[in-house]
Amino acid sequence: MKVLLLKDPKDRDSGPDPYIQELGLYGFEAALIPVLSFEFVSLQTFFEKLSHPDSYEGLIFTSPRAVEAAKLCLGENSKNEAWRNSLQEKWNTKSAYVVGKATASLVEEIGLAPQGEKCGNAEKLAGYICASMQKSFN
Template structure:
């Protein structure tokens, strides 16, 4: 049996766990992603990242927010302390500044994350993550509230549909936070093409299977029931039917009356 999954692909890459689990049960699963992400305000985000002295730390609750950091490092923008705009295509400028000074400065501050997938991406940026075992935003907020409150706001890059649990909990505890929307969900641009391709492939496979079945020679066991019944009763030919009839025992001849009558 075949199964079509309409969902986001696995964040860490590799085989999707749903596809793997269905395969273990003999099901052939195909995954078609239905959502994509559009990144927003990356130059503004870079400006905030380039001024770590104005923040008490970072909060990441999704892998997409970490990806926004990577993309912001590739954007043209103003350098820290030099007041110049790098030329178009100078994508290594921000990365070099990040590696030389910004990364070390941010590492002196707490970097809070939700989940192992997000923590793994944060570590690839050269940052030390904490709180990844919290599992969700509410648990992470509890973790942050249990620490010494920062004097400066925590920088929170997030999506357009962010939950309000974490910001509200921090606000209730008097912990300052500054959020910036860096991505939003949009329909996947290739969903229609992928669906058309999938159904076209299934139709072709179904037509090929029907053609193979139609080209097979007829089996004697596929004859109609009435024909099989007649064949089993009378044989496959008139001679066989005659032979079968002659093999049946005949009725005994009529017996003579008793006692015998006298002849005249």
Template sequence: MKRVLILKSESDSSEIYASLLAENNFEAVFIPTLGFGFKNLEELRGKLLAPEKHSGLIFTSPRCVDAVQSALQGAPLPEQWKELHNYCVGEVTHNYIKSCLDGLNSLGKESGNANNLADYIKEQFEGNKSLPLLFPCGNLRTDALLVKLMDAGFLLDACEVYETIPHPDLAENLSEALKAENVEFIAFFSPSGVNCCYEYFTKNNVNLTNKKLIAIGPSTRKSMENKGLTVYRTAEKPSVEYLIKVLLNPDGAAPTASENGTKDE
């Protein structure tokens, strides 16, 4: 069985990843790359308690959902948010929102990345543009979504609610995982995860020439290429189905930037 290093934290979707990969003769090994620290939660709480001052919410990761849940301090999300225009990136984030925030529905889960979500919002939004969309985000966010929506006349209330740091056990876990001889693939899930792992690779002179490096999404691919890492293939969206598509049928997967231009998230 071929081993795939999954460079992301285990989550509600981890069992699905492990199960579906095993069905296709791949062993998934999860290595958390990032740690997080929340901040500005009182500021976020004030905004969450004033839905009448916003046109909706934007979530680009499960961590943003965690921040909202922490800011609410056990209280339910005000019901009025359910009547507004709420958006998210990815199936995992969509499901996490529903489970953590009292069944709140969000649109755009199929967008795959923040850049595509901005396009989706521009096409689908039918609300009041004079009120801002609340956007809880991290310190390493890209500005593509903000710029694209603001250029289209939207107001955004971006609230930085968490900081990203390397996971404290990253070096130890990577060292142990790379000892196995059957590691053929390494899947990177975020630009910040790439940065953390690259620091370990260079510091420890890790030879990656015999590994097939997979990028999950265009922004991750771009980050890998900027570090000089050779991208084997790119999974179009952050889901296990797209990852398996790359593993089983690389020639039918999305081409790397060198083959088909570069996309920004």
């Protein structure tokens, strides 16, 4: 039986798409159709904000795309050097909250220590962040 799978294709470097694999185990032949396109905007503004960690209490990464945006910001040589030489260390004195394990893994790749990965959704993460902030102020 054939099915249409309407989603972003998985990155080729990370192996076969898990949906296609799982559907195949049940006898389905999935045709993957990418239905969305994505464009990052405000990367310069994002880097300007990342350049001033003292102005913020922490970071909240709501998706792997948010981390991808950070990686793009830091991809240029001069910006990457600034990140490695001082900004990463300053941000590591603050909290970097994430929704989910995939996002946590990507946050680790840019040298930050993620928190809240087991929350699983925005509502639970918000509660986790509020509880963490209350502890730090008491």
